[in-house]
Amino acid sequence: MRTYKLTVSYDGTRYQGWQKQQSTDNTIQGILEKAIEKTAGYPVEVNGSGRTDAGVHAKGQTVSICLSGKVSETKFQESLNLKLPEDIRILRAELMKNGFHARYSASGKCYEYHIDTKEKQGVFGRRYSFHYPKYLNQTSMKKAAEILTGTHDFGAFTDKKEEKSTRRTIYDIMIAGQGGEVRIEYRGNGFLYHMVRILTGTLLDAGTGKLSMEDIYSALETGRREKAGFTAPAKGLFLKEVYY
Amino acid sequence: MRTYKLTVSYDGTRYQGWQKQQSTDNTIQGILEKAIEKTAGYPVEVNGSGRTDAGVHAKGQTVSICLSGKVSETKFQESLNLKLPEDIRILRAELMKNGFHARYSASGKCYEYHIDTKEKQGVFGRRYSFHYPKYLNQTSMKKAAEILTGTHDFGAFTDKKEEKSTRRTIYDIMIAGQGGEVRIEYRGNGFLYHMVRILTGTLLDAGTGKLSMEDIYSALETGRREKAGFTAPAKGLFLKEVYY
Incomplete structure (x- = not known):
């Protein structure tokens, strides 16, 4: 074999x-x-x-x-x-080499999330982006991303009761916006169930001002799901790369 | 009304x-x-x-x-x-104003054509681009585009027997390529049935070397369909703008 x-x-x-x-x-x-x-x-x-x-x-x-x-x-x-x-x-x-396993040998992953902030959703991106026609303060989003980067207990950032550790490391979060489109890229050693979608909802809530930086610290500290942002929809999310 | x-x-x-x-x-x-x-x-x-x-x-x-x-x-x-x-x-x-008519009042149109030249067709562009995994010489394509620009009898560039005049003016053709993708933009006062798709097939044939510049002059001069390039598929074509 x-x-x-x-x-x-x-x-x-x-x-x-x-x-x-x-x-x-x-x-x-x-x-x-x-x-x-x-x-x-x-x-x-x-x-x-x-x-x-x-x-x-x-x-x-x-x-x-x-x-x-x-x-x-x-x-x-x-x-x-x-x-x-x-x-x-x-x-x-x-x-x-024998012994390679797509899941157990992986050292990290990269995900990409696409947001369409135009007033009307574009016809061609409708399957591949989340339509969120709001003003987003990118400075606030980047500050929130900095708080979330690093090794933390991400217990507030999953929609499932996890029995194992919810400690993960996010290496970096890159936010780029232009022409009515915002892309967020996440690199980390592993992600919990719905974690990237909740991180995205949290960054969007930071961008609209619904969540403050204190709220984000508090989500990380308390591990309570309701302190973090909403779960952004699936269709904007792409698994970009798996690292070995 | x-x-x-x-x-x-x-x-x-x-x-x-x-x-x-x-x-x-x-x-x-x-x-x-x-x-x-x-x-x-x-x-x-x-x-x-x-x-x-x-x-x-x-x-x-x-x-x-x-x-x-x-x-x-x-x-x-x-x-x-x-x-x-x-x-x-x-x-x-x-x-x-009364009297406006989308067709009769139009002064020109802009079309865009997307070509995916990567070896494997991308999953996300499969509905919106023509997969043509060949080396394209962009210098030859641009030379061919220069020959086609202007006022000509485009009788060789339609798949229908036209009873009316086949004289049209192409204002410009822009070719841009990067990262395994080529886009061609056409602006003109009007386009015949299948004309943009045949222009695209002709430019692609110029890019692969199948058609020479002499062939393109000859297509314009003789008006014979078989002298021009192939009819590129519909799915790569976008009607971008109508001018008034």
């Missing part, structure tokens, strides 16, 4: 998220496993770097798979792309 | 073109007329600046309509947008 890493891009619009489910065939993991089974000729387990919610997109999700015998990466990738719908694409296939 | 101009943006992907047809309800003109009838309370004829083919998009198509009585432009626009699907949006509604 040899271990391969696949880098995958997908438009999450019409799927019910990453994770395979009993109740539906319409998940990205499920569709990938079927296409890989057809290509390889036997069932193959697909391990993703992590789940993405329904509607979330990926520019660089990664998965690990084990295949028996020798496989040409290029041919395998091409043959797989022919079997996949056009909104799921394999960007790269690479032979890895 | 008062005359209004509406500026409309649409994603042409799931429609059978602009023009109303007996055989289908799925045209942009047809859907606009139904929504306007619901908003106004009586049937209203929608006159577009011109047709767009199935799959072609618009960032600024214009239409003229006549409404009886006084209408608040903002309210009319908002109420209309509530009735329209999210891939058709009214960007502006303006009261015009």
Whole structure:
């Protein structure tokens, strides 16, 4: 058996998220496993770097798979792309050392969030950005981002009761705005359930003045969900890269 | 009766073109007329600046309509947008002088064409660009564009037998390329059926070396369709602006 890493891009619009489910065939993991089974000729387990919610997109999700015998990466990738719908694409296939695992070997991730602040939502970005037609004070957003950067207990920044540690490190948050569009990029060693979407809601609330810098300190200190901002919608979110 | 101009943006992907047809309800003109009838309370004829083919998009198509009585432009626009699907949006509604007609009053148009030259087609641009993974010599494309600019008989640059004059003026053609993407912008006083798509195919053939500059002069001189380049697909094309 040899271990391969696949880098995958997908438009999450019409799927019910990453994770395979009993109740539906319409998940990205499920569709990938079927296409890989057809290509390889036997069932193959697909391990993703992590789940993405329904509607979330990926520019660089990664998965690990084990295949028996020798496989040409290029041919395998091409043959797989022919079997996949056009909104799921394999960007790269690479032979890895045995023991590589898309999730457990990952050292960090990068996410991108797109916000459309124009008065009317653009027709072409409607699936790929959150329409939020408000004035955003970018100085306040950047101050809030500075407070959130670093190693903290992010217990207030998840929508799930976590049993394990909610301590994570955010390496940096980059905010760039121009022409009615704001993009936020997050790099960190790991993110909790809904964490990037709640961080985004918190930064937007800082930008409109709904949350003060004190509120953000207080969210980090108390770990209480209601102290942080809202959960921004899935469709503006992209998993950009997984680091190893 | 008062005359209004509406500026409309649409994603042409799931429609059978602009023009109303007996055989289908799925045209942009047809859907606009139904929504306007619901908003106004009586049937209203929608006159577009011109047709767009199935799959072609618009960032600024214009239409003229006549409404009886006084209408608040903002309210009319908002109420209309509530009735329209999210891939058709009214960007502006303006009261015009009587006699204004979206098509006959137009002095020119601007079209944009998007080409994705990356080896693998990007997932997010797949509806909005033509995937053409070839090396394009931009110097040759720009030379060809210079030859095509100006007033010429564009008889070789249409897929329809035209009964009227095929003489048109192209004001300018701008070619910009970066990061695996090429955009071509065309401004002119009017364009024949498929003309922008054939101009694009011709510029791409000049970029790959399939057509020489002599071939392009010869297409203009002979008016023979087979001398010009191929008809580039609809999905890369955007009607950007109509000039008055």
